[in-house]
Amino acid sequence: MKIELQNVKKAFNQGRSNELWAIRGVTTTLEPNRITCLKGASGSGKTTLLAMIGCLSRPTSGRIMLGERMLSGLPERFMTEFRRHTFGFIFQRLNLIPGLSTLDNIMLPAYPLAPRHHQLLASAQSLLEQFGITDKGNNPIEWLSGGEAQRVAICRALINNPQIIIADEPTANLDSRLSTEFMGLLERLRDLGKTVLITSHDPLVFDAPCIDRVIELRDGEIV
Amino acid sequence: MMLAPAIMALILVSGSVSLMMLLASVFALQVVRHWDIHSGSERQLRLERQTYLISTLLVWTFVSELIALLLFIYNAEAMSGQFVGAMCATGVLNVNDWGWPDLYLKIAIFFAGSTWLILNHLDNQGYDYPLIRLKYRLMLLILPLVLAEFVVQLNYFLQMDPAVITSCCGALFSADAEGVAAEISGLAPRTSLWLLIGSGAGVFASGLHFVIRGRGGLLYALLALFSFISALVAIISFIALYIYEHPHHHCPFCILKSGYDYVGYLLYIPLFTATALALGCGAIAPWRHISSLSAAFEPLSHRLAWSSLALFLLFYAVAAWNVLGSNLVMQGVWW
Amino acid sequence: MIALFRRQQYLLSYTLAAMLRRKGRNLALLFVYMLIIFVLASVMFLSHALIREAGIITAQSPEIIVQRMTAGRQALIPADYLERMGRLQGVNRREARLWANFHDAATHKNYTMRVDSHRELGDGEIIIGASMAKRLKVNPDDQLTLTSTHGEPYTFHVKGITTSPSELANAGLVLISAATFRRIFAVPPGYFSDIALSVPNPREVRTITEKLLKRLPDTRPILREEIQRTYDSIFAWRQGITFVLLVGAIFAFVIFAWDKANGLSSEERREIGILKAVGWETGDVLRMKFLEGLIISLCAFIAGCLGAYLHIFYASASLFEPILKGWSIFYPHFQIRPFIDGLQLATLFFFTVFPYTITTIIPIWRSAITDPDAVMR
Numbered sequence: 001m002k003i004e005l006q007n008v009k010k011a012f013n014q015g016r017s018n019e020l021w022a023i024r025g026v027t028t029t030l031e032p033n034r035i036t037c038l039k040g041a042s043g044s045g046k047t048t049l050l051a052m053i054g055c056l057s058r059p060t061s062g063r064i065m066l067g068e069r070m071l072s073g074l075p076e077r078f079m080t081e082f083r084r085h086t087f088g089f090i091f092q093r094l095n096l097i098p099g100l101s102t103l104d105n106i107m108l109p110a111y112p113l114a115p116r117h118h119q120l121l122a123s124a125q126s127l128l129e130q131f132g133i134t135d136k137g138n139n140p141i142e143w144l145s146g147g148e149a150q151r152v153a154i155c156r157a158l159i160n161n162p163q164i165i166i167a168d169e170p171t172a173n174l175d176s177r178l179s180t181e182f183m184g185l186l187e188r189l190r191d192l193g194k195t196v197l198i199t200s201h202d203p204l205v206f207d208a209p210c211i212d213r214v215i216e217l218r219d220g221e222i223v
Numbered sequence: 224m225m226l227a228p229a230i231m232a233l234i235l236v237s238g239s240v241s242l243m244m245l246l247a248s249v250f251a252l253q254v255v256r257h258w259d260i261h262s263g264s265e266r267q268l269r270l271e272r273q274t275y276l277i278s279t280l281l282v283w284t285f286v287s288e289l290i291a292l293l294l295f296i297y298n299a300e301a302m303s304g305q306f307v308g309a310m311c312a313t314g315v316l317n318v319n320d321w322g323w324p325d326l327y328l329k330i331a332i333f334f335a336g337s338t339w340l341i342l343n344h345l346d347n348q349g350y351d352y353p354l355i356r357l358k359y360r361l362m363l364l365i366l367p368l369v370l371a372e373f374v375v376q377l378n379y380f381l382q383m384d385p386a387v388i389t390s391c392c393g394a395l396f397s398a399d400a401e402g403v404a405a406e407i408s409g410l411a412p413r414t415s416l417w418l419l420i421g422s423g424a425g426v427f428a429s430g431l432h433f434v435i436r437g438r439g440g441l442l443y444a445l446l447a448l449f450s451f452i453s454a455l456v457a458i459i460s461f462i463a464l465y466i467y468e469h470p471h472h473h474c475p476f477c478i479l480k481s482g483y484d485y486v487g488y489l490l491y492i493p494l495f496t497a498t499a500l501a502l503g504c505g506a507i508a509p510w511r512h513i514s515s516l517s518a519a520f521e522p523l524s525h526r527l528a529w530s531s532l533a534l535f536l537l538f539y540a541v542a543a544w545n546v547l548g549s550n551l552v553m554q555g556v557w558w
Numbered sequence: 559m560i561a562l563f564r565r566q567q568y569l570l571s572y573t574l575a576a577m578l579r580r581k582g583r584n585l586a587l588l589f590v591y592m593l594i595i596f597v598l599a600s601v602m603f604l605s606h607a608l609i610r611e612a613g614i615i616t617a618q619s620p621e622i623i624v625q626r627m628t629a630g631r632q633a634l635i636p637a638d639y640l641e642r643m644g645r646l647q648g649v650n651r652r653e654a655r656l657w658a659n660f661h662d663a664a665t666h667k668n669y670t671m672r673v674d675s676h677r678e679l680g681d682g683e684i685i686i687g688a689s690m691a692k693r694l695k696v697n698p699d700d701q702l703t704l705t706s707t708h709g710e711p712y713t714f715h716v717k718g719i720t721t722s723p724s725e726l727a728n729a730g731l732v733l734i735s736a737a738t739f740r741r742i743f744a745v746p747p748g749y750f751s752d753i754a755l756s757v758p759n760p761r762e763v764r765t766i767t768e769k770l771l772k773r774l775p776d777t778r779p780i781l782r783e784e785i786q787r788t789y790d791s792i793f794a795w796r797q798g799i800t801f802v803l804l805v806g807a808i809f810a811f812v813i814f815a816w817d818k819a820n821g822l823s824s825e826e827r828r829e830i831g832i833l834k835a836v837g838w839e840t841g842d843v844l845r846m847k848f849l850e851g852l853i854i855s856l857c858a859f860i861a862g863c864l865g866a867y868l869h870i871f872y873a874s875a876s877l878f879e880p881i882l883k884g885w886s887i888f889y890p891h892f893q894i895r896p897f898i899d900g901l902q903l904a905t906l907f908f909f910t911v912f913p914y915t916i917t918t919i920i921p922i923w924r925s926a927i928t929d930p931d932a933v934m935r
Contacts, residue, residue, distance in 0.1 A: 014265045051931040056835060058263040073261055075271055077839055078350045084837035095832045099579040109836040111572060114565035156836065227794040228602065228801050229901060232908035239916055272927040275840050279919055287912065294904045301901050305790045307783070385791065 001067035001163070003030040003053060003195075008062035008072075010048055010220075022048040024220040025062070030197065031213075032163075035190050038199040039206045040217035046199040047168055049217065053197065054166045055083035084113060088157030092169040094149055096141045096156070102128070103137045106155045113160065120159075127155040131185070147178050154185060165189055167198040171205055183208045229298040230380050236291045237373040240284050244369045247280040251359035260351050274355070278343060281362070284369070285336035292329045296476065307388045312476035317389045321379035328372040334499055335365045341503030341527065345510065348519035354510060407473075412461035412557040419457040419542075422450040426501070426535055433504060434528045437511065437521065444505020447531065451498040454538065458490065461557070462542050465549035470556075489541050497534035500527045569842065573849045580826075587818050588858055594811045595862025595910050596869070598804060602906060603870045605797040607897045612789040616782055620653075620754035621763055623780045624770060634749040635777070644773055646755070648762035654750040656736060658743050664705045669730045671739060679735035684714040687731040691719050712742060801909070812913050819921035827928060834930035843926040851918050855911045863906070871896040 010023040022045045030036050030053075038046040051057045052064060055071055058079070064072040066086070074082065088109075096105050106124045128134045131151040136144060144152065150170075157165055167186070171179040179202070186196050187210040200206055206214050216223050250273045259267055299312035299322075309315050316322035339362060346354040429443040459473050466478050466486060478487030504527045511520045577584050624643075626635040637654055656673040669690075677685065684702070686694075696702055696716055703713045720733065740747065757763050760783070767779045822830075830843055 011265075048931075056931045057929070058268065060263045060265075072263065074350055075260065075352060077347065077841065080834075080837060080839040089835060091835070095828075095835070097829055097832060100575070104575075108572075108833070109838075111568040112565065112838055112842050114561050114568055116564075160837070227798055228909070229905045231798065231801060232905045236908055236912065239912070243916070243919075272840070275844065275927065276920070276923045279844060279923060283916065283919060290904070291908075294901070294908065297901050297904065305787055305794075307787070385787065 002032050003164075004063075004065040005029070005053070006063040006065070008049070008052060008059045008064060010045075010052060010057075011060045014060070022220055023052070023059070026217075026220075026222055028215065028222060030195070032195045033190060033193060034212040035186055035196040035198070035210055036213045036215065037206045037211045038197070038215050038217060039201065040199075041201060044217040045220040046217050048220075050166060050168055050197065050199050054087045054089060054164075055079045056089075084109065084160055086162050086164060088160065088162040088165045090153050090157050090165065090167040090170055092172050094153045094173075096149060096152060098141055101138050101140055102133070102144070102152050105141055105152060106159055108159075109156060110159050123159060123161075124155070127158055131155055146174065147181065150174065150178065150182060151185070154189075162194075164195045164197065167196070169200055169202075170198060171200065171202050176204060179204050183210055186210065227302070229294065229301070233291060233295055233298065234377060234380065236287050236294075237376050240287055240291075241370050241373045243280045243284050244366050247277045247284075248363055248366050250277050251362055255356050255359050258355060274352075277359070277362075278347075281336070281340065281343070285333075285340060288329065288332050288336060288369075292333060295326070295329060296479065300476065300479070305385055307385075309389050311474055311480070313474050314389045318384070318387060319379060319382045321375050321382065325372065325375045325379050328368060328375055332365070332368050332372060333495070334502055335368060337499035338502045338506045339365060341500075341523075342506045345507045345516060345519060345523055348523075349513065349515035351515050353513045353515055407456050407459045410456065410460050412553070415453070415457045415460035418453045419539075422446065422453040423535070423539055426450045427532065430501070430504075430528050430532045430535075433508075434525055434532075437524065438508075440504045440508020440511075440524065443528070444502050444508075447498050447501030447505075447535075450535065451494065454494050454542075457542070461553075462490070462546060465546045465551050468549055468551040470551065470553065486541070486545060490538060493534040493537040493541070497531040497538065500531035500534070503527050504531070566845075569846050569849060573846050573853065576829075576846075577850055577853065583818070584854065587815065588854055590811060590814060591854065591858035591910070591914065592862045592865070594807060595858055595906065596865045597807065598801070598909055599863045599866030599902075599906055600869050601797060601800045601804070602902050603866055603898060605793050605800075606899075606902055607870065607895065609790060609793045610897045611895070612793070613786065616786050616789065619782050619785070621757040621760075621782045622649075622755040622766065622770070623782075624753040624755065624774070625778045625780065626752075626774075627776055627778050632778075634745060635752055637748050637750060639774060639777070640753060642774060643753075643770065646766050646769060648757050648759055648766055649755050650758060651756035653754045653756075655752055655754050656739050656745065657751050658739075660704065660732070660742070661707050662704045663707050663709065664703075667730070669704070669732050671732045671734055671742070673736045673739050674733045675736075677733060679717060679733065679738070681735060681737055682713070682715055683717040683735065683738075685718045685720050685733040686716060688719050688721050690730060690732075691716075706742070808909060808913060811910075812917050815914050816917045816921060819918040820924075822925050827925070830925055830928045831930055831932050834928060840926050843928075844922060847918075847922040847926060848915075851915060851922070855914060859907070859911060862910075863903070867896065867898070 005026050005028050008023055008026045009021065012020045012022060026049060038050060040046045048057075052059050052072075055074075058074075059072050062072065063070060071079070071082065097108070100108075103121070103124050106127065107120050110120050110123075125134070125137065128137055131154060133148055133151050133155075136148060136152075141149065141152070157167075165186075170182055174182060183205065186198070190196055190210070198205065205211070254270050254273060254277075257266060258270055296312055299315040302315050303309040303311050306314055306318055309318070316326060339358065342354065342358050342361070346352055346358055425446045426443070429439055429446045433439045433443045455475070458478075459475050463473055463475060463478055464470055466483055476487070477483070478490065479485065480487075504524060507520065507524060507527075510516055511524075624635070624639070626633050626639070635654070640652060640654055643652070653675070658671055660669045660671050661667075662669060674685075679685070686696070686702070691697070694702065698716055698718055700716050701713055702716055703711050705711045714732075714734075720731070734742075739745065745751075755766070757766060763781060763783065767781065770777065770779045833843060834840070
């Protein structure tokens, strides 16, 4: 299903002296089963736009549609419920919870959905296998290397079997080898039928051959 | 008297609950004025977050009031030794004019709170919160009840005078005294039994109709309320007497004592819960046509209706068991 | 329904794991919480147990005790007052009693010496209570010497040991013969300490009292129901005062709880942000945080009450005796019997768990509404 943005705007500190319009009217369509990259300098609003598409925040005005369904007007409870099934997130700083094991971290997004425990565990373990870190299941997160942690983050994003994967500056803390590896993993996700949306200002990313489309943002608008 | 810890605790709870309701009302007013589900402005986001706080405050209000109701009755029982003429909770409630109104207000708050929470639960399932203004306006109606209860309870405890001789259940609930309690006690058991059976039949009929057809929720709620009152009348009129095995002991509180195996709880808890759930059915019934709620309406109404019918059945069963199994035989006298 | 239950299970397991990860912070709160509950529960259990003991004693006491008053003070009552009372409907027994307090100058303890008309005691023979025997390490057929305030020693022969339902009544009781009593306390024959009337029907007590006042104007009838009511009130009052004094402590605890709940470390804030970003809803986070509070409250409540129970009923309330027994160097030492009921626990709950929970509502809400996209930056 495609994602449609219609004149989306986002403001912070509305009505106050430090009012800031981070997104000033973005209209575009994102095709399904593609890897799309949002490119732009820091402050261009790409993270804000990404958050809105991924149902993490609401636009101040404008509409975001997924297929026939309007996402932008939903109150938080429904937005979150929808987000759980539809979007998987990979954050810039990975944001894995220290003190928990790998498997616990991966299963975390599924808790509110309350599936049967053995089913959940099975899905988590099959994901570990898919990404080649089967034996790290019970290790605490702190023991993992950068690359392994990256894969755990991907597994976590996939636990609820979402359609759309969103990654924010995924290679910011990775060296070139791991970055290339990561782009390979994203390609695999696309081949599995997922839609991928990433932001980056790293040329290694937006110049990568697997990227289907690059959208450039500056000062909250598409150039 | 005021310094007895149980009394201090009750006043503390009442006061805290009043404060919580005031706070919730302030936020509710803001929501009622500025709510716009289609806007993405920061104010709307703030209001949405506030709805969580209001719900939380109301849940805790309700839970606290419920436990406080139990503590209140328990305390009245325990204090009966300190008042001349009081032998159970009835005597303690009679000590001044504020006792019974306090109890009635507490019960009213229990029902108002439970109904509101059920309505709130339904509204939260709708992606556009269709009933939000209505439910917060209704909540503002509960606020005066809560504040009144605080004042009434405070007066009740402040004006408690151990030097005043009070009358106990024997005097209050006797047929030759005056007042509502006496009227009920004087009611012929046959009449109140028919009332009980009639209201019970009505409740089951309307409840099943509501479950099967999905219509008639308001009727069910009204009949449940009527059943509730009939049940209380029946308890005072004859059920309690069978439990005490005494033809003149009408008191509705003594059945909560350990001497009667706490059977009072087995009667009152199902009765109150069943009535509360049925009132909830009535509260949600008018809204079944709203599109955003249509998916949630049926499962919720079924759950409410079935549970309340089951609890009503439990009440009638326990009452019948106690009447039939009692050593008191009034064959030929009452029946 | 089942899904709802499973969801709570997942939340619970996450909450427990999260709490164990932050042991230090939670332990501090738990300790303070437990302490507050311990103190309040101790006060409550002790006074309720004392009320009950007092209730048991007074239940054994006669319904009406008639004392003779001279110049506003209690005086010996002549035996002919028994007849001067006349016929009193409802009184099924009347007894002229001999009893007095004996202060032992050697050990500075008070004993109650009483003549029990049902027991045959020779001159100098006494029967004492079980706990007193244990404390003084005295067995039947031993000698016991007590010294009066005038310095005069009295040697008694312990004939037997008695037990009675209330430890309190038992603790300082000495039964002696009438002859020995009159000798020790210089009470002339024909005079008694007071007259006890047994009235089975409580409704007749007042009428009888009125008649007594008319026929014996220099006496003061003391009603058992008045004593019971007075004890109830006094203990409730004492309990209340103590609670009021402890309100300061409760207040401090509540502020402490507020501070802890508000002062989320940046790491905790981040964790909540992550949870919300991966799909937890505000309601889930709220539930998790309240669950945390509930677990802490439950642990503190159980531990505090248990500690108080042990303190009062096994360590004899060593910390609180002076306040509640009331300047009681004269009080005989006794073991209080355990007595707890739902009312006490409910009151405790409302003084501790309730304020804690209410104070944490707003801080918890504020932490739960953390914006998930803050985590993206």
